[in-house]
Amino acid sequence: MRESFILSPNLPQNRVSLVLVSCRIKEITDELARLGIKYIDPGCLSGISGSERFHADMNICHIRTNKLFCAQNSSVHGSELQNAGFELIHTDTPVTARKPGLNICMIGKNVLCDTKTADPKLMSVLKSEGKTILHTNQMYARCSTAIAAENAVMTSDPSIYELCRKNGIDVLRIAPGYITLDGYAYGFIGGCCGLISKDTLAFSGRLNRHPDCENIRSFAGNYGIKTISLSDAPLCDIGGILPVKEFSVE
Numbered sequence: 347m348r349e350s351f352i353l354s355p356n357l358p359q360n361r362v363s364l365v366l367v368s369c370r371i372k373e374i375t376d377e378l379a380r381l382g383i384k385y386i387d388p389g390c391l392s393g394i395s396g397s398e399r400f401h402a403d404m405n406i407c408h409i410r411t412n413k414l415f416c417a418q419n420s421s422v423h424g425s426e427l428q429n430a431g432f433e434l435i436h437t438d439t440p441v442t443a444r445k446p447g448l449n450i451c452m453i454g455k456n457v458l459c460d461t462k463t464a465d466p467k468l469m470s471v472l473k474s475e476g477k478t479i480l481h482t483n484q485m486y487a488r489c490s491t492a493i494a495a496e497n498a499v500m501t502s503d504p505s506i507y508e509l510c511r512k513n514g515i516d517v518l519r520i521a522p523g524y525i526t527l528d529g530y531a532y533g534f535i536g537g538c539c540g541l542i543s544k545d546t547l548a549f550s551g552r553l554n555r556h557p558d559c560e561n562i563r564s565f566a567g568n569y570g571i572k573t574i575s576l577s578d579a580p581l582c583d584i585g586g587i588l589p590v591k592e593f594s595v596e
Contacts, residue, residue, distance in 0.1 A: 348594040351411040351431070355452040356493045356589065362542045364430065364591035366402040368584045373577040374550055378587075383542060386430065388585070389422030394443050397528035401585020403488040403537065404441060407448040407468060408590055410475070415448055415468050417441035430591070437465045444485075451487040451506075451536070452477070454496040456515065458506060460485040482509050488586065492535040494547060495569040500535055500562060518565040520558040525581040533583020540587025547573050551581040 349363045362383055369375050369387040378385050388405040391398075398404050405422050407415040412432045416422050419440040427434060441447050447465030451458040457477045461469070463485040473479065482505045484490050492500040497515055501507055502522040510517035520535060527533030538550040547566055552575050553559050563573055 349591045350594045352408070352589055352592055353411055354454060354496070355408040355410065356541065357454070357496055357544075358541055358589045358592045359544050360592040360595055362589040362591070363593050364589075365540065365542070366406055366408075366588040366590055367540075367586070368400045368402060370400055371550070371577070371579075371582065371584060373579070374584065377576040378542075378548075381542065386426055387423070388588075389416075389420045391417055391441055392419045392421070393440055396443060396530070398443065398446075398489075398585065401489075401537065401583075402588045403449050403586040404446055405448070405585075406588070407450060407452075407465075407488075408588055409452070409468070409471060414590075415465065415471075417448060432590075435467070435471070438467055439465070441465075446485055449486050449488045451491040451493070451499075453491075453493055453499060453515065456480055456513065458482055458487045458491060458509060460487065480509055480513055482506050486534065489534045489537040489583065492539050492547075493541065494566050494571055498565070498569055500565060502535060518558075518561060520556070520562065524556045525583050527583040533581075537583035537586050538581045541571075541589055542574075542587065543592075545571050547571050548587055549573060549575050549581060550584050550587075551575060551577050551579040553581065555580050 388402040405420040490503040500518040507519045523532040525533040
């Protein structure tokens with residue numbers, strides 16, 4: 347089956363064939379493999395001691411088709427990505443916990459990000475491509491936002507919620523917490539899921555353990571999207587499941 351690069355980040359149009367995802371939880375990667383999805387580990391950030399150093403949404407940002415921004419201080423396996431056909435652009439400065447420069451949320455023509463901490467080189471490229479930059483004080487915009495469709499997201503973050511409402515993006519606000527993250531009180535909704543086809547949103551653990559489970563399923567269902575769980579564990583922030591390649595329709 348022929349593969350193609352996903353044109354618009356986070357938004358596959360067919361069944362996903364390759365994702366970028368932390369490989370630290372074997373149950374999750376085993377289930378992805380069972381579903382016929384290949385995966386590449388995003389690497390590890392030097393200079394960060396927390397578990398987020400292993401997260402895809404910290405190490406890498408997919409900007410379109412085969413173009414990936416990678417953190418200067420990441421151990422990401424460039425050869426593996428290059429062998430898969432990707433062009434890598436590295437940040438000029440390191441990504442840190444206080445300056446997570448690649449943790450931006452791209453949804454269609456819009457980019458949600460903290461413009462004070464977003465990587466300047468990345469911002470320059472996105473502006474040159476005509477993206478609309480929407481500022482939020484949440485510097486972990488990608489981690490905090492689950493993308494359901496081109497104009498539909500879910501978040502527990504009040505600033506992202508208000509930003510989306512003001513800019514015509516359909517948004518569901520959920521309760522904070524109920525998502526584990528090693529070393530922290532809790533993790534975030536964007537960090538525990540990702541689209542693995544146009545109509546399937548995969549979660550790292552059991553969605554029914556979240557108090558807003560039915561609201562999440564209903565909101566996704568409004569866009570023809572079903573939800574699945576990749577493990578029987580509680581929801582866990584793994585840094586997102588970033589789709590980068592999909593199977594082409596013959």
